[in-house]
Amino acid sequence: MLGDEDDVFDSVTWESPAAQGYDTHDDVSTSARPGFRQSNAEGEEERGPHDPKWEGYLVTQVKDPVKELPDTKDAYVSYLVTAKTNLPIFSSRTPSARRRFQDFVFLRSHLAKDFPACVVPPLPDKHRLEYVTGDRFSPEFMERRRQDLHRFLARLARHPTLQRSTLVRAFFESTEWHVIMHQHVAHPPGPDSSQGVIDNFSDTLLNAFARVRKPDERFLSMRENVDKFEESLTTSERLWTRVRSRTTAGDLQSSGEDLTADYHDLAVAVQGLGFLESGITDQLNHFSNTLLEFSALLRHTTQNTMDPFLIHLHSLLSYSHAHKGVLKLRDQKQLDLEELTDYLSGVTAERDRLSAVISGHAGSSGLGIGAYLRDKVDAIRGADDDRSRVEKMRKLDVKIKELEDAVTTAHETSDAFSDETLREQAIFQYAKEAEMKEMLTNLADGQIELYKSAMEEWDRIIPIIQRIRVDV
Numbered sequence: 309m310l311g312d313e314d315d316v317f318d319s320v321t322w323e324s325p326a327a328q329g330y331d332t333h334d335d336v337s338t339s340a341r342p343g344f345r346q347s348n349a350e351g352e353e354e355r356g357p358h359d360p361k362w363e364g365y366l367v368t369q370v371k372d373p374v375k376e377l378p379d380t381k382d383a384y385v386s387y388l389v390t391a392k393t394n395l396p397i398f399s400s401r402t403p404s405a406r407r408r409f410q411d412f413v414f415l416r417s418h419l420a421k422d423f424p425a426c427v428v429p430p431l432p433d434k435h436r437l438e439y440v441t442g443d444r445f446s447p448e449f450m451e452r453r454r455q456d457l458h459r460f461l462a463r464l465a466r467h468p469t470l471q472r473s474t475l476v477r478a479f480f481e482s483t484e485w486h487v488i489m490h491q492h493v494a495h496p497p498g499p500d501s502s503q504g505v506i507d508n509f510s511d512t513l514l515n516a517f518a519r520v521r522k523p524d525e526r527f528l529s530m531r532e533n534v535d536k537f538e539e540s541l542t543t544s545e546r547l548w549t550r551v552r553s554r555t556t557a558g559d560l561q562s563s564g565e566d567l568t569a570d571y572h573d574l575a576v577a578v579q580g581l582g583f584l585e586s587g588i589t590d591q592l593n594h595f596s597n598t599l600l601e602f603s604a605l606l607r608h609t610t611q612n613t614m615d616p617f618l619i620h621l622h623s624l625l626s627y628s629h630a631h632k633g634v635l636k637l638r639d640q641k642q643l644d645l646e647e648l649t650d651y652l653s654g655v656t657a658e659r660d661r662l663s664a665v666i667s668g669h670a671g672s673s674g675l676g677i678g679a680y681l682r683d684k685v686d687a688i689r690g691a692d693d694d695r696s697r698v699e700k701m702r703k704l705d706v707k708i709k710e711l712e713d714a715v716t717t718a719h720e721t722s723d724a725f726s727d728e729t730l731r732e733q734a735i736f737q738y739a740k741e742a743e744m745k746e747m748l749t750n751l752a753d754g755q756i757e758l759y760k761s762a763m764e765e766w767d768r769i770i771p772i773i774q775r776i777r778v779d780v
Contacts, residue, residue, distance in 0.1 A: 358730035364395040366465040370458035373450040403480040425728040429463035430626045432456035541625045556610040568603045575599035598769045613754025641725045645718040652711040659704040
């Protein structure tokens with residue numbers, strides 16, 4: 309079944325750079341630190357131009373969900389967010405605060421706006437059945453959401469740029485978070501968002517274009533790897549969901565036949581058999597109880613191991629979608645450059661054409677059918693005299709200067725975005741490896757616990773079965 313998928317996760321490497329560069333006097337244990345380097349204190353000369361650069365560590369935690377304003381229509385759940393860090397931007401090494409889900413939504417949406425070149429991790433979907441049924445305050449739902457929010461902050465903490473943002477610092481430290489939110493909306497960081505020359509040109513030009521004409525092989529390879537990774541995740545999610553439904557139908561599938569129900573039914577059948585066989589009733593009852601215990605073990609493993617694995621798997625798939633979104637945005641920046649360059653070439657050619665007409669060398673300018681038609685239209689309008697052409701040339705010179713500035717800006721933006729995308733690829737690779745290690749380790753530990761407990765249960769029943777006397 310699972311063994312048939314030979315290439316699942318074949319792009320994942322399991323070795324990560326060792327953690328180093330931490331302060332020797334910090335109180336963060338080695339096991340709590342991220343699984344890859346988050347400091348450049350050592351080996352700076354070996355760092356490449358596109359390698360991520362960390363300035364320290366940030367270890368986060370989300371815990372203690374509490375229902376606030378109970379028995380009112382404004383009830384909500386708050387979570388305690390804590391961190392341990394040596395980043396200089398933080399005023400405390402162990403900041404903490406209580407935040408609600410809407411605060412996480414604000415943090416995520418504004419980080420995505422402030423850092424468009426960064427892979428900002430997604431949040432769990434708010435529009436779920438629990439909100440419709442009114443069960444969003446159940447302990448199970450709050451715990452599941454706590455785990456999702458913990459994973460979200462852990463991904464932010466692994467990112468060398470996002471972990472140092474002032475908004476993330478305020479999220480953990482500020483006692484006036486609502487004030488911070490209003491200030492951030494009123495005075496967002498970064499350059500003015502009003503449209504400039506490049507926006508005015510690109511908005512009118514790029515709607516009809518969807519593909520980069522001169523693709524960069526580095527990003528083609530990167531997109532191919534992301535697509536293969538997502539395909540592997542989707543295949544694994546489908547197969548493990550099938551395994552889950554066959555083991556314990558539970559909440560993920562409609563009620564029906566599953567392995568835990570079969571063991572339960574078998575236990576009832578053995579118990580009924582014990583009532584008929586008076587000589588071995590006690591042994592059969594013990595065997596029936598063992599079957600019930602094994603059925604309970606399977607259900608426990610499903611709820612505590614397989615369900616979290618599937619949730620994490622789906623979350624990692626959403627995280628990969630966010631990475632692909634950054635790749636698409638990089639392509640858009642290159643499209644801006646290509647289309648602005650073509651637009652500049654067209655305007656320059658028109659200016660040269662008018663100059664050639666005025667100088668009497670129109671025949672040597674390589675005119676096409678479009679230029680010929682424009683000349684005829686100008687003649688009909690009475691605007692084909694040299695004075696009109698000189699005025700057009702003057703306006704075209706102004707537009708050419710604007711376009712040249714826009715092309716220069718677009719070129720710098722495209723190059724900077726490409727460099728940042730290469731760094732984001734390295735960051736995402738580190739984060740992906742760390743999460744894959746955590747996810748599969750937890751799954752393996754859960755399976756080991758299941759089979760150890762099952763062996764203990766079946767070992768206890770063997771002496772009882774052996775007490776059955778068989779007369780020959």
